[in-house]
Amino acid sequence: MASAAPPKRMVSSVFITLASPHQAIVTPQREQPQPALQAHSAPAREKQHPAARMSPGDKSLSEESALPPPPPAQESFPHPVTPDLCGFCRKPVAPSEPAIEALNRTYHDGCFQCRSCHIPLAGKQYYNKAGIPLCEDCYQASLELCWACGEAITDHIIRALERAYHLSCFTCTTCKRQIGEQAFAQGDVGEVYCLQDYYRKYAPKCSACNQLIIPKEDGTDSYTVECLGRSYHENCYRCEVCVIQLSPEPNEHGCYPLDGKMLCKPCHLNLSSGQH
Known part of the structure; x- marks a missing residue:
């Protein structure tokens, strides 16, 4: 079988x-944008038509042909600045207060702290563990222990067999x-x-070829055929008389042993009939 x-x-x-340490950067208060000064236009220079001739006593043609001055420039103001939201408390970080830029987010100075012991991390070394800032002591305490030696794993980790x-x-x-x-x-x-x-x-050894029965890349020898207490490769499981390959299933093409020999059904019948 x-x-x-x-x-x-x-x-x-x-x-x-594993993670490498980072340095929390304190950003000083951001400058408030100043509104632009109102632009005042200078008086338009008088322009004289090139064909005009001034005669004594005539009215100045420059007054009549002078172009109207351009309208005064409108007073401009910058667009309002939308404050960043703190990556921890989700409240706005005003431009006038110091902020922490870390983990691709902005934090209030007091909000950027170790998520385990809650000490402030502004300007200090911290570790990024799955997006959570930890101080060095808490990070070291969170490290897994090696299944083999029992020491903390601080650099590269192999995870296998849930270990x-x-x-x-x-x-x-x-x-x-x-x-x-x-x-x-x-x-x-x-x-x-x-x-x-x-x-x-x-791996068991094949009783026919005496080689280990090892699954192959093409899918053959993916199981061991056992018969009469012996193990065989799929291809080695054959009738000992006619050498036809036997089926591992108990059917017409399976093994019909006789006197310790592995036989196909026809050979079994022939040998058994000759014994009578």
Whole structure:
């Protein structure tokens, strides 16, 4: 009969880079925009028509032909400035008060604080953990411990099997090589193996070819055929007389053993009839 090959229990690992510290920047109060001064137009210069001739006693043609002065410029004011909303309390940050620019947001000076111990972080080093500012002490206390060595993970983290590991601690139980983001398999008690060592330890040997039964990339040998207490590759599971491939299912094309031999149904009938 067919049975599933030893499960690889493969789980993809996730490689994560932890946060780097940042510096909170205090922005001084922003200058209030001043309204523009009213523009006064100078008196228009008198212009004389080029064909005009002035004679003694005549009325000045320049008064009659002078162009009307342009209207005075309108007094202009800037558009009102919309205040930023504080990234913590969501209230406006007035342009006249100091502000903190951090995490792509603007904060009141007193609102930018460690979300764990609530100490002010203005002008201090802080850590960005999933968009939440933390002081260094609280950030260090929030770090996960490595499943293998028990120490805090401060740089890169490997997450696998619902556990956290240092990159250097996530290794094969047998060969001690770092696994990183490569495929791996889990042993009976949760230990981690590279695939080669896992199969060397857990994969059964084929009773026909004496090779390990390991699933292949094309999907073949994805299960072990077991019969008479022996294990076989799919392709090695054959009648011992006519060498036809047997079906792992209990049907007309399956195995009909006789005297410890694996036989197809026709060969079984032939041998059994000759014994009488």
